[in-house]
Amino acid sequence: MGLKKIGWIGTGVMGKSMCGHLITAGYPTAVYNRTPERAKPLVDMGATYCASPAEVAAASDIVFTIVGFPADVEEVYLGENGIIRNARPGTVLVDMTTSSPSLASTIAAQAAAAGMHALDAPVSGGDLGARNATLAIMVGGEKDVFDRVLPLFNIMGKTVQRMGPAGAGQHTKMCNQILIAGTMVGTVESLLYAVRAGMDMDAVIDVIGSGAASSWSINNLGRRIAKGDYDPGFYIKHFIKDMGIALQEARAMNLSLPGLALVQQLYIAAQAQGLENMGTQGLYRACLTVNGME
Template identity: 70%
Template structure:
């Protein structure tokens, strides 16, 4: 993008009224970064207490997603499950019934590509632009505004919202038509599934061998085996920290979407299917609200039997 055009576009977005639905582990920080850039925000979360920090920073807390939409030029959503996306866009007091023509809706939930297309079609019929823009980078990336943002939709809409995306992330790409952002996120989650089980088994082996886990990560995390998972979530495992940067229950949902999409493409993903079963076992053990590094507890328990 030419520098002059970029400056003009960023100036045009200055003072944009932001709507934000979903102020959980990641959404709270993402909205806060937009507010730090000077944008006013109307926010909604099903559990109102989760909006407290944003309200203290100056956000206006709304009673419904529709109220958010009526007071916003660009409405971002990042909720838990596809059924939640469906509710905030199409349900009673939903976004699409209240958003004005000319506004933009951006769903940053990891959700179903087909649902992203439905939102796009419904929004287009009302003169509203729509992008699907799931993210990767966890709570750290959300806090530090270094997220990877994978976007599906029309190029003109992507370019319009790009200055806002830059308040939240570093690696921002338009991946294709509506739904393409979600397909890209599925590719991301498939890779994460494989690296997570490798991370956990590696550290279980090191622990059993009597090694210091941080020292192991210092070495292998800087070599060919290095990954975001070992260098970030591995450190949390070493500290016995299983708090969520990304919930197990949401990762199980993501793997289910990826497997369903793979079946529709007549594609076999046996590695993903195996890892999903381990995470389902984590849910069965009551660990669904731990971070994805909680897989370590599942395999540790299995090896203790």
């Protein structure tokens, strides 16, 4: 395949597990994270720690990134000490951050101008999907480059699909986040109703999670809410970022998404209550406060 040396930038909730699967599969891997301690589990598995994205880029045939915000993506790829200025021609760049479709297109164009290849490949499935290698991976970019990287994607995910040219992976992830936004509000309000009515949350989920109301949110995040577990599989602050990207793209397409705009405001209210570092199921905590139930 010709992609033997792996570079990985971003070893947070998702990236640590995803990179770990590649190391376990036997790929020599160089890693970088702004907080070095978070990369230690991967170094313990055999990865080499690098001092900067530039160092990772120089050592790799293919560089994966999964960082926080579009501004982080821009810095990592386009900055003075970033990937494109320091990688070799022929290097394949794969951004798995949920980011802006327009930024993905810009990175692809600048990578091509430098003799490199770029894919945007955001994921869905949360921390469980990352740990269990069952992620859905939605990819934008050239088909021949996608085909070269596919064996690596298959190590990290269960459903892998090329969606079109550069930016198409990010557009698909926006569709995903719009749908999740609506189902999360439904999950939270359904369980609030159950508690106010004196019902047992798990018993309710057992029934409604197996019928027409079944969703990943109720059957996974609903269970966490029932346990009082608000640890992040995906941070509230990152979900607010994703909804903002989707609304910005929708405005550019002259598209009205009032449901998404409402959900974003609910999550901003949760952020205002200091809950931004909780998982997305932390919206339940914010709604408890609003309803005087906490």
